[in-house]
Amino acid sequence: VTRKRTDAGTAAAIDTATAADGAKERLSRETIVDSALALVDAEGLDAVTIRRLAHDQGVTPMALYWHFRDKERLLDGIAERLLSNVVLPAEGAAADDVPTSWDVRFHQFLLAIIAALREHPAAADLVRTRIMLSTAGLDITESALELLAEAGFDEEQSAQLAGQALGSIVLLVTTEPGLEVGPDAELKEQARRTKRAALQSLPPERYPRVMASVEAFLACGDSQEYFDLGLELFIAGARAVAPARRGSPAVS
Amino acid sequence: VTRKRTDAGTAAAIDTATAADGAKERLSRETIVDSALALVDAEGLDAVTIRRLAHDQGVTPMALYWHFRDKERLLDGIAERLLSNVVLPAEGAAADDVPTSWDVRFHQFLLAIIAALREHPAAADLVRTRIMLSTAGLDITESALELLAEAGFDEEQSAQLAGQALGSIVLLVTTEPGLEVGPDAELKEQARRTKRAALQSLPPERYPRVMASVEAFLACGDSQEYFDLGLELFIAGARAVAPARRGSPAVS
DNA sequence: ACCTGAACACCGTTCAAGT
DNA sequence: ACCTGAACACCGTTCAAGT
Numbered sequence: 001v002t003r004k005r006t007d008a009g010t011a012a013a014i015d016t017a018t019a020a021d022g023a024k025e026r027l028s029r030e031t032i033v034d035s036a037l038a039l040v041d042a043e044g045l046d047a048v049t050i051r052r053l054a055h056d057q058g059v060t061p062m063a064l065y066w067h068f069r070d071k072e073r074l075l076d077g078i079a080e081r082l083l084s085n086v087v088l089p090a091e092g093a094a095a096d097d098v099p100t101s102w103d104v105r106f107h108q109f110l111l112a113i114i115a116a117l118r119e120h121p122a123a124a125d126l127v128r129t130r131i132m133l134s135t136a137g138l139d140i141t142e143s144a145l146e147l148l149a150e151a152g153f154d155e156e157q158s159a160q161l162a163g164q165a166l167g168s169i170v171l172l173v174t175t176e177p178g179l180e181v182g183p184d185a186e187l188k189e190q191a192r193r194t195k196r197a198a199l200q201s202l203p204p205e206r207y208p209r210v211m212a213s214v215e216a217f218l219a220c221g222d223s224q225e226y227f228d229l230g231l232e233l234f235i236a237g238a239r240a241v242a243p244a245r246r247g248s249p250a251v252s
Numbered sequence: 253v254t255r256k257r258t259d260a261g262t263a264a265a266i267d268t269a270t271a272a273d274g275a276k277e278r279l280s281r282e283t284i285v286d287s288a289l290a291l292v293d294a295e296g297l298d299a300v301t302i303r304r305l306a307h308d309q310g311v312t313p314m315a316l317y318w319h320f321r322d323k324e325r326l327l328d329g330i331a332e333r334l335l336s337n338v339v340l341p342a343e344g345a346a347a348d349d350v351p352t353s354w355d356v357r358f359h360q361f362l363l364a365i366i367a368a369l370r371e372h373p374a375a376a377d378l379v380r381t382r383i384m385l386s387t388a389g390l391d392i393t394e395s396a397l398e399l400l401a402e403a404g405f406d407e408e409q410s411a412q413l414a415g416q417a418l419g420s421i422v423l424l425v426t427t428e429p430g431l432e433v434g435p436d437a438e439l440k441e442q443a444r445r446t447k448r449a450a451l452q453s454l455p456p457e458r459y460p461r462v463m464a465s466v467e468a469f470l471a472c473g474d475s476q477e478y479f480d481l482g483l484e485l486f487i488a489g490a491r492a493v494a495p496a497r498r499g500s501p502a503v504s
Numbered sequence: 505a506c507c508t509g510a511a512c513a514c515c516g517t518t519c520a521a522g523t
Numbered sequence: 524a525c526c527t528g529a530a531c532a533c534c535g536t537t538c539a540a541g542t
Contacts (some may be wrong), residue, residue, distance in 0.1 A: 027506080050535060060508050061535085067506090071535065132451065132466070138459055145461035158461070159469035160481060163427060164420065171419040199384065207390055209397035209410070214384070217411035229412060229493065237489025241481065279525080312527050313516085319525090323516065401517065 027059060029067050033077045040078070040123045043107045043183060050074070079130035083137045086116040102150040107235050109143060110169055114227060117173040140209055151242045165234055172230040177220035192218075281319050285329045292330070292375045303325070315349060331382035334389055335389045338368040354402040355487050361395060362483055363419055369425045376425045380418060403494045417486055424482040429472035444470075 035056055039048050050071055054061040068074040088109045117124040131137040142163060148158040180188045181204065199214055220226065277283065287308055288300050302323055306313040320326040343362045369376040383389040400410040434442045451466055451498060472478070 001363075049533090051533080062509085062537090063507050065507095065536075097377050111407070132447075132462075138454070138462055141377065142459050142462050145465050149461065155461075155465040155468035156471075156473070157481060159465035159484065162394075162465070162487060164423065164482060167419065167423040167427075168416065171416065171423075175415060175419075188265070195384075202390070207394050209401065209407075210390055210394050213407040216407035217415075219408075224351035226412065229409060230416060231411065233416060233486070233489040233493050235489075236492035237485040237487075240488035240492055246427050303514080314528085315526050316516090317526095371506075429513090 019252050024136045027057060027063060027067065028078060032057070032064060032067055032247065033072070033081050036074065037081065037120055037123065041120055042187060045125070048075075048078075050182055074128055076130055076133050079126040079177060080134035080136060082120060082123060082127055083131070083134055083140060087111055087137065087138060088111050088140065090142060103235050103239050106144075106151075106165075106238070107231055109147060110165060110231055110234070111227075113166075114169050114173060114231075115138065116174075117170065120172050121176065121179055124170050128170050131166060141173065148238075151238060152244060153242060165238075168230065169236050172227060176223055176226060177218060220235050253325050261293060279309065279315060279319065280304055282308070284316060284319055284326070285333050288326065288330055289333065289372055289375065296374050297377070299368060300327075300330075318329050327378055328382055331378040332386035332388060334372060334375060334379050335367060335383070335392060336387055337371065338365050338388065338392060340364055340392065340395060353495055354399050355491050358396075358399045358403075358417075358490070359487050361399060362417060362486070363479075364420075365392065366421050366425060366483075369422065370428075373425050373428065373431055380422050381417060400490070403490060404496060405494060413490060417490075420482065420486050424479060425477065428475055428478060429470060 032053065036048050036053055039053065039056070050064055051061045057063075064074070068077065089105070089112055117127070127137070130148055133140055144162040144165065145158050148161055149155075153161060196218070199211060202211060204211060270286070284305065288305055291300050291305065301318055303313045307317055309315075316326070320329065322332070341364055342359070348434075369379070383393055396414040396417065397410050400413055401407075405413060448470070451463060454463060456463060
């Protein structure tokens, strides 16, 4: 793990997109988050550094401190951006006279969040602890709680389940099998080969299922099945755990 | 967020437990992990630093590099310790002629892992990505896959569900409501008050459920209910998603 | 309002050397 | 085998100052 930045390849690529591109635009919270997100996508969350960001922007590290109180706030800003990219499904498909049940709506709801997180998988984990810090996140949370209340859960249970739902989809997005994010695919690919080799050298009589399952998991069908199973696990669990509702929603 | 270490209070407390305690014992992987774990418990994962650890041990930072190739390996070591603290439920309650079904055994299985993780909640997140790196973790994984195969899942699904199960219980442990871990309870308590104040200043007509649910969640009944609901959510979900088994296990 | 310069207190890690 | 010393390339952040 060398940390010397001798290779300026990827850094330059990002440079040209912003500062070195001639039109030296003003710094702002938005542009900073933009370039942070580009950096996350290209080199992972650990690469996001005040100094690195400033350098890419052609600016002094301290310049960023005018726009964000500290690094934590910058990360909050990234999370907020991800959450504001979520487009929630329209509330009422009111044309039908038969209302869609809460579980299929919850499914669509979670799918919408997943779609936004998948755009920047390496940053997805940030939102887990930062949902309540932006209005976008609060809107999402409020919707989730409404759906869970509709399912019959009380306030405390709804809060817990909403948290678990978020955790589950973040986990799904961050550990999607085909996903490679790091500095370059080459290095990660090698790491994966090493890991696989280590697994295959295990005593097969002791870990038969581990060896078979991991291989099957990495081979991985399409991501469609992956997310479907992950989501259905949660939804079906919620359905099973939900207490009986007091009367189905009145059909007007 | 000042990083100056003017206050030597907690540091001294850890010091006395190890280096400053007279009997200057030899360094080893075990003792290093011991003190790392003590540090995690006292001040959180971010406080775990090669230099800090070395200082607490009364030794040069480089000394640790003889025992661990780099910091990542040290974290692997912490995760391995947590996993080796798990005592899996006994395989056969063979005395009964009616075998326990997979779902209640899976429940007990997850409870056993939770018990170990709860001992060091601030370190729990480490195991999520490190299960396959130790024999303790591999044993656990193998057991999980056996149970899931018994439920009728194929190899790929089993791998995915095992990963989600681990993610779920780690999430449960790390975000248990009553939990305070940081440098001192005082500072965290203040942070929580600030957060709660921010929530209560929200427009109540826009976020009624958020305001009610969060309050209910933080008030929090006992942790028994919390873990029960979280576990049942997963188990019931798995039960619902599980394909039909080819004949129930033969009663001998 | 927006950014720079210099400085401080930390990091992880390498490499050569001690015992 | 086990540890030290000195050095390198990084961090986040404060504080005073520039325009």
